[in-house]
Amino acid sequence: MNRPKPAAPLLTLLPAMALVPVLIVTWTGLHGGGLSIWQQFLSGALHPSLDPDVLHAVWHGLGVTMATALLSWSLSLLFGVLLGSVCADVVWRSWSLPIWPATGLRRGLAIPRAVHELVWGLLLLQVFGLHPYVAVAAIAIPYSALVARIWRDHLDSADHRPLEALISAGVHPLSALMTALNPGMGAVLMSYGGYRLECALRSATLLGVFGLGGLGTELQLTLQSLQFRELWTGLWVLAAVMLLLEQLLRLWRKRSGVGVHGQRRMLLFGTLAIVLGVIGTFWLRLIVPDQFSGLSWIGLEVPSWTQLNLAATELPWYPMILETLGLTVLAAGIAIGLPPVALLLWPSPRWHQCCSIFWACMRWIPPPLMVLLLLLSNRPSLAIGALAIGLHNSGVMGRLLLEGLQQQSGQRQDALRAIGSSERISWLYGLLSPQSPSYLAYGAYRSDVILRETVVVGVIGGSGLGWQLLESLSSFHWAAVVLVLCCYCALTISGEALSDRCRSLWLQS
Amino acid sequence: MTNPLTRVRKKGAVVLLALLCSQGATVLPANAQATLRIGAIPDQNPERLNRRYGQLASELSDSLKVPVRYVPVSNYPAAVSAFRTGSLDLVWFGGLTGIQARLQTPGAQVLAQRAIDAKFNSVFIANTSAGLQPIRSIDGLKSLKGKRFTFGSESSTSGRLMPQHFLAQAGVTPKQFAGGQAGFSGSHDATIALVQSGSYQAGAVSEPVWNVAVKNGKVDPSKVKVIWKTPPFGNYHWVVRPNLDQRFGKGFTTKLQKAILGLTPANERQKTILELFAAKRFISAQDSQYQPIEEVGRQLGKIR
Known part of the structure; x- marks a missing residue:
């Protein structure tokens, strides 16, 4: 019953x-x-500050934020999909392997996910110093783990019958996985991946910690000093960017096709993600050139048991x-x-x-x-x-x-x-x-x-x-x-x- | 036999791989000329911070003949860590953050302070509806028990550390405030706004910030008033990293100190800088001036 x-x-x-x-x-x-x-606060919305210095700071901040968001988004999708595939039960089962490593990895991935981007930033700052890549890694680490979880959940809950049919017909597991699961996962990647870009933008905005002078720094400091007119300048710019991004993504999603057409679009999406990542990298280098000294590890005393x-x-x-x-x-x-x-x-x-x-x-x-x-x-x-x-x-x-x-x-x-x-x-x-x-x-x-x-x-x-x-x-x-x-x-x-x-x-x- | 789709896929895979590899090339270290990086704890609005340190950077660059860049940081502990890790060379720290930075960076020196920093004060402010009377002696702080009370930022010397210290001297701990804890508004301006609104009944702010807010008409005297001014303590100071002489040439640290102490209102740009710092001149400072704050920091667990 x-x-x-x-x-x-x-x-x-x-x-x-x-x-x-x-x-x-x-x-x-x-x-x-x-x-x-x-x-x-409300009157500040109607009269945002148009002081050239403020506008310049916001413009520069926007560049840093966008570049950080693009690069960390690209990296998190890449690592997220890889990690997500590795910790999916179905992948291990296709090779007839025991699934406990997948379960273990999945539990392990909860750790990067449990820590807020802001805290990741502060922790990485301790060992690498102020560096643009610290901000990127601070977003990419928890986001990769998050994408991995979603990717894995979708992989494991997809319809596995075509896959089993292919494998029992003697197809190599990798080819079988690609053929059987690609179409469905492509749609997931495109709708969820696009949404992650917005999240990355929001996080890059929240992260002003890194001495990069991103939009987040502007928003946070104007808020702390209650300079509402200057705060609104940043907020309006943020609104415009978010709106633009949402509209673009909606347009993209509406046109997603099926079959061969869909496969091509998926490939295009993957390429786009990587191209945007590369653009983000160069953009960052262009905006903050003299901070790109090599990354070096600066030790930190590990707390003792006592x-x-x-x-x-x-x-x-x-x-x-x-x-x-x-x-x-x-x-x-x-x-x-x-x-x-x-x-x-x-x-x-x-x-x-x-x-x-x-x-x-x-x-x-x-x-x-x-x-x-x-x-x-x-x-x-x-x-x-x-x-x-x-x-x-x-x-x-x-x-x-x-x-x-x-x-x-x-x-x-x-x-x-x-x-x-x-x-x-x-x-x-x-x-x-x-x-x-x-x-x-x-x-x-x-x-x-x-x-x-x-x-x-x-x-x-x-x-x-x-x-x-x-x-x-x-x-x-x-x-x-x-x-x-x-x-x-x-x-x-x-x-x-x-x-x-x-x-x-x-x-x- | 290859169908068109496979060909597209193959080409696509090659392109993807190429792009992926090109991402690695960008990590190569850039050609770096020694730049003096100055920073500050973010205690002002960003526009003022940018003007203040932007001007100072050009001034120092001209007088020292090295590139100088202002690197903004958006919270107090990040400024301390950036200084420790060598990402910032010269930083305008508060009392507590300066000590944290020097303890974490052996060999770091205090370069200068303003006259006001040797004798800095905080004020306790209260909403008029809270029924709090002006406080005559430190024991009067007991009247704050059971009120909704807020500090400023967690690492602020004048907005948190010293006020909490004086409260402790009067026998008041944050647990005795309404709700069993104190709030942390995040900044002096936010403390003033929140106490004025009545959401918090009382709070502690830096006296200079309070005075500026009063002067600019941001305070409604019928809603919020000062109830107590703390005894003086040491606050803001310039701290410099130990390795500058190796990076910029012998005697650079001394030259830097001279440049800061030599800022005078007689010169137009230097006058603007001093005005932005609300100072007449910078004066020299000793490590020992900050000893009392270090002790308080240790007592309250802010220095480990």
């Missing part, structure tokens, strides 16, 4: 419950004291982990639950367009800015942090959901409508329901990202893992840094195991 399990669309909507406690706390803490600064033990007794483990988990769960709930609920409220194309614009804004506003804006009219609380991170990520999730929905044929919805279901119900069961499993899978990946992003909300008061990490880094207390990073890794790995279990329990029939 089958165990009862919740319906797929319910699982998609349920996380929105996180909004209830968050909104209650936010509502009770609301005050009007920050209105004047909000006003300054130091680690001492640090372990000093750290406030219980509140630290609890706060981080609370923040992550609430933020992930908002990020995953908000988009479907918002779309369900009023399933009409015009409303969905409004939602899509709102989400673009959420993606565009960097989380530190969002936290500060929320905090100006609210008391500091965990809810503010969760709301800020949740809203930012709901922008990403919302876009993924809308895109998935648009790619579906509306036959089920039409059928439900024809038998007299209401607009909302037919949307829910006809469109959202088939889309749910893949949406929830992306949600699980996003929760990973959210866990890492808890680093950026120290302003609400420090006791979470993220704040502790920044505090230890700024005290150069390496023993504590090591322990906190281990803690992040452990949380990421267990979160992943949990989400895998849940998915196999509830979503696979």
Whole structure:
């Protein structure tokens, strides 16, 4: 007898419950004291600074950010696909090898993924100094691991029957894999790979740490000094670039073909990724020429066992982990639950367009800015942090959901409508329901990202893992840094195991 | 027999491989002329930082006859690490970051400071609705217990380290604030804005930043006021790496120090630089001036 399990669309909507406690706390803490600064912020949008110095700095910063994003994106796709293929069970099975190395590698890859780009940057900076490639590696390392995970999941969940047929017919495993899995994986690569470019741009923006003077440095410093007019100059430029990139990617995706045509496009995409990477490299060299001295390793004292033990007794483990988990769960709930609920409220194309614009804004506003804006009219609380991170990520999730929905044929919805279901119900069961499993899978990946992003909300008061990490880094207390990073890794790995279990329990029939 | 697709694929594979290899060529080290790289902790808006250090770089380049470049860094620990790893040669550090940098870089020297840096102050500010009275003696800081309180940046001497030290002297720890912790606004300006809005009831900021904010009309005196001014402590200073004489020629460090100490309001460009630093002149400084901050840093765990 089958165990009862919740319906797929319910699982998609349920996380929105996180909004209830968050909104209650936010509502009770609301005050009007920050209105004047909000006003300054908003008027800055209409009058961004057009000072030549500011424009020049933003232009230069944009170049650095774009070049970094392109190069790190190209590298992360390359390594991600390679690593992802190596840790897929199906690849090892094709050669009739045991699959435990794949499982081991997969677990190992959780480590680079668990550490935020910002922290990777600071760590690499310790051993390589200020170098443009440090910024590139800081993005490429966690992103490769992320692409690897997605690639592997798609490889292992693809339809393996053609592959088995080919292998049992005596075809060489490599040829069999290429022939059987290429078409499907090509589509994944193109849609997901394009989306990673946007993520890389966002990350390159967030990373201003590297003395390269990227757009992120401009945004962060203007924000810290509350120079809203100058902040808006950078924000508008960022908006223009993001919009342009999204439109280009949409155009690309719309024209993706099938069969021979599709194969060619895939090859073209691969070439494009590498060409853009090369362009990024030269671009970086052009903008920051005198920083390209050779990379050299500068040693760092590794904390001893006694130091680690001492640090372990000093750290406030219980509140630290609890706060981080609370923040992550609430933020992930908002990020995953908000988009479907918002779309369900009023399933009409015009409303969905409004939602899509709102989400673009959420993606565009960097989380530190969002936290500060929320905090100006609210008391500091965990809810503010969760709301800020949740809203930012709901922008990403919302876009993924809308895109998935648009790619579906509306036959089920039409059928439900024809038998007299209401607009909302037919949307829910006809469109959202088939889309749910893949949406929830992306949600699980996003929760990973959210866990890492808890680093950026120290302003609400420090006791979470993220704040502790920044505090230890700024005290150069390496023993504590090591322990906190281990803690992040452990949380990421267990979160992943949990989400895998849940998915196999509830979503696979 | 080869069909067109296979041919396309083969060609494509060759092109891909060629491009891939060409990426490796770009990693070759570039021809590097010795450049003096100056940096600073990011405690101002970027436009001001760029003007300040851009001007200084051209001035030093002219007087020392070596290429000088300003390398912006966007957070405090990154500035310290960049200095340690040799990516920055001359850095304008705060009190705490300067000590961290010197402890991590044996042989690094203090070159100069401003007159104001020998006797630097922080102010505690409070929202008028919080009901906090002006504080007469350090014990008065006890009235901050149970209030929502924010520091500035984690590594700031005037926005965090010394205020936390004075609070500790009065027997107040961050655990005793509302919510069981203090906030970290990230910057002095953000602290002022957040206390003025009432989200935090009180906070600690650097006195010069507060004065500038008051002068520029960014402070609403009916909403936020100063409740206490801390005793003086040492702050900002120029720190230089030990190996400059080897890289730029004998006696370079001394020449550099002379160039900085010799900046005078009589010269037009030097006057602008000094104005951007809010200083009349740079004066020489000794390591020993920063001893008290080092002790406080150790007590509070910011120096290991």
